[in-house]
Amino acid sequence: AQSVTQLGSHVSVSEGALVLLRCNYSSSVPPYLFWYVQYPNQGLQLLLKYTSAATLVKGINGFEAEFKKSETSFHLTKPSAHMSDAAEYFCAVSKSGGSNYKLTFGKGTLLTVNP
Amino acid sequence: NAGVTQTPKFQVLKTGQSMTLQCAQDMNHEYMSWYRQDPGMGLRLIHYSVGAGITDQGEVPNGYNVSRSTTEDFPLRLLSAAPSQTSVYFCAVRGGVTDTQYFGPGTRLTVL
Numbered sequence: 259a260q261s262v263t264q265l266g267s268h269v270s271v272s273e274g275a276l277v278l279l280r281c282n283y284s285s286s287v288p289p290y291l292f293w294y295v296q297y298p299n300q301g302l303q304l305l306l307k308y309t310s311a312a313t314l315v316k317g318i319n320g321f322e323a324e325f326k327k328s329e330t331s332f333h334l335t336k337p338s339a340h341m342s343d344a345a346e347y348f349c350a351v352s353k354s355g356g357s358n359y360k361l362t363f364g365k366g367t368l369l370t371v372n373p
Numbered sequence: 374n375a376g377v378t379q380t381p382k383f384q385v386l387k388t389g390q391s392m393t394l395q396c397a398q399d400m401n402h403e404y405m406s407w408y409r410q411d412p413g414m415g416l417r418l419i420h421y422s423v424g425a426g427i428t429d430q431g432e433v434p435n436g437y438n439v440s441r442s443t444t445e446d447f448p449l450r451l452l453s454a455a456p457s458q459t460s461v462y463f464c465a466v467r468g469g470v471t472d473t474q475y476f477g478p479g480t481r482l483t484v485l
Binding site for chain 2: 262267292294300301302304307309348350360361362363364365366
């Protein structure tokens with residue numbers, strides 16, 4: 259069984275500040291891990307994904323995440339927040355080995371960016 | 374969201390009514406799935422299909438029916454709508470060299 263816990267349903271940062279969104283996972287097999295972003299009234303867009311290659315993954319819009327097996331974590335960071343980063347972010351896990359048919363999502367973290 | 378379309382965008386139903394949410398893709402990928410999104414719950418898998426003629430249940434399948442007669446289409450049927458099915462529904466297509474799941478724009482359903 260797989261599960262994802264996103265710590266903090268709401269994170270608020272100032273423009274220019276570091277963004278840190280936390281994700282911990284549980285998986286009985288080596289996982290694939292994903293971060294998706296959802297802007298208001300839109301679908302989900304893939305930010306980045308970890309598929310057992312490099313543990314530090316770079317995504318779109320300046321975001322990156324580091325896979326830490328010992329901590330079962332996959333936290334999302336961005337050095338400097340922009341107003342346009344305000345959105346809801348979802349961490350998701352699936353089985354590795356090309357069988358990522360089923361994504362298990364966390365409950366989401368709403369990011370607010372203050373001017 | 375390129376290549377995944379969902380119709381309608383909005384729908385209001387009365388309890389007991391039936392309807393079909395449409396999902397279509399032009400990417401020629403085998404795997405398609407349906408999720409529902411509820412506040413504070415993230416996205417939960419309803420049903421999925423690994424190819425034409427093959428479907429299976431996800432995490433929350435009760436009250437929903439699916440079939441897959443073609444690669445392109447994967448409709449989701451509500452046979453007798455209930456207020457608990459008020460949600461935003463997303464269709465997803467998995468494929469490509471990176472095995473990424475691409476999501477449609479969603480259908481917002483309200484059941485009164």
